[in-house]
Amino acid sequence: MTALRNLQRHLAGIIPGARLEPTVLPGCPEICLYLLNADYPQEALAASTVQRVMDNPLYWTFCWASGQVLGAHLLRHPERVADRRVLDFGCGSGVVSIAAALAGAGEVIACDHDPFALAVTERNAALNGVRVQLASDFDSLAGPIELITAADVLYDRENLPWLTRFLRRADEVLVADSRLQSFNYPAYSEIARQVSLTVPDLDESPEFREVRVYLSH
Structure with a gap:
C-alpha cells in the first residue's frame, strides 16, 4: 500500500x-x-x-461524469471491448480502463501524461481485481490498437485535433464528453446520451451533466 x-x-x-x-x-x-x-x-x-x-x-x-457514463456503457456492451487491445486515453482515475478490463478486453493500456493519474489508476485497478498496462506517451506505443476510448478530454478546444489522431491510430474510437456543445465531426456518430454527475459531486450546471457518447465509423 x-x-x-x-x-x-x-x-x-x-x-x-x-x-x-x-x-x-x-x-x-x-x-x-x-x-x-x-x-x-x-x-x-x-x-x-x-x-x-x-x-x-x-x-x-475525481470520476468525471463522462468517465462514469463511458465505463457503464462498456459494462453494458462488453462486445465493444471483448478480446480487443484497448487504449484508454487520458485515463484520469482509471474508470474506463477498469470497465474495459472487467468487460473482457484482451489488453487494456491506460495512458495519461500525469504520473499521479497513472499511479491512482494502478491502485484503482487493483482495488477492482483487474490489471492494466500503464503508458505516459501516446506516440511511443507500439503495435496495433483496436479501440481507443477517451472520456472528458475535450474540455479544452486545443485537444480537438486528437479526434483525428485517434482515427489514424486505432480501428475504432469511442468518445464520451459533456463539455463540447457543438460536436461536428462526420467521422463520429452519437450513439448514446445520459445524464450523470462527477464524483464527488461538484454541483456542476445541468449542461455539464448531459454526457454524449460518440463512436467512429
Missing part, C-alpha cells in the same frame, strides 16, 4: 484535510475507486492552496 500512501501524502500536501477514500460509483456500481473524500474542504481556500492546486491539477481524484 506504499503507492496509495504516497498518493495520500501528495494530495494532503496540496489541499490540507483532503484524502482519497474508496467510493462506489453511483452510476456504475460495479466499480469502486479511490477518489477525493466527499466532505473535502469546501470553504474558501488560502491563496497559497489555490496556487498549489493550479500547479498540481487534481483531476485524477
Whole structure:
C-alpha cells in the first residue's frame, strides 16, 4: 500500500484535510475507486492552496461524469471491448480502463501524461481485481490498437485535433464528453446520451451533466 500512501501524502500536501477514500460509483456500481473524500474542504481556500492546486491539477481524484457514463456503457456492451487491445486515453482515475478490463478486453493500456493519474489508476485497478498496462506517451506505443476510448478530454478546444489522431491510430474510437456543445465531426456518430454527475459531486450546471457518447465509423 506504499503507492496509495504516497498518493495520500501528495494530495494532503496540496489541499490540507483532503484524502482519497474508496467510493462506489453511483452510476456504475460495479466499480469502486479511490477518489477525493466527499466532505473535502469546501470553504474558501488560502491563496497559497489555490496556487498549489493550479500547479498540481487534481483531476485524477475525481470520476468525471463522462468517465462514469463511458465505463457503464462498456459494462453494458462488453462486445465493444471483448478480446480487443484497448487504449484508454487520458485515463484520469482509471474508470474506463477498469470497465474495459472487467468487460473482457484482451489488453487494456491506460495512458495519461500525469504520473499521479497513472499511479491512482494502478491502485484503482487493483482495488477492482483487474490489471492494466500503464503508458505516459501516446506516440511511443507500439503495435496495433483496436479501440481507443477517451472520456472528458475535450474540455479544452486545443485537444480537438486528437479526434483525428485517434482515427489514424486505432480501428475504432469511442468518445464520451459533456463539455463540447457543438460536436461536428462526420467521422463520429452519437450513439448514446445520459445524464450523470462527477464524483464527488461538484454541483456542476445541468449542461455539464448531459454526457454524449460518440463512436467512429
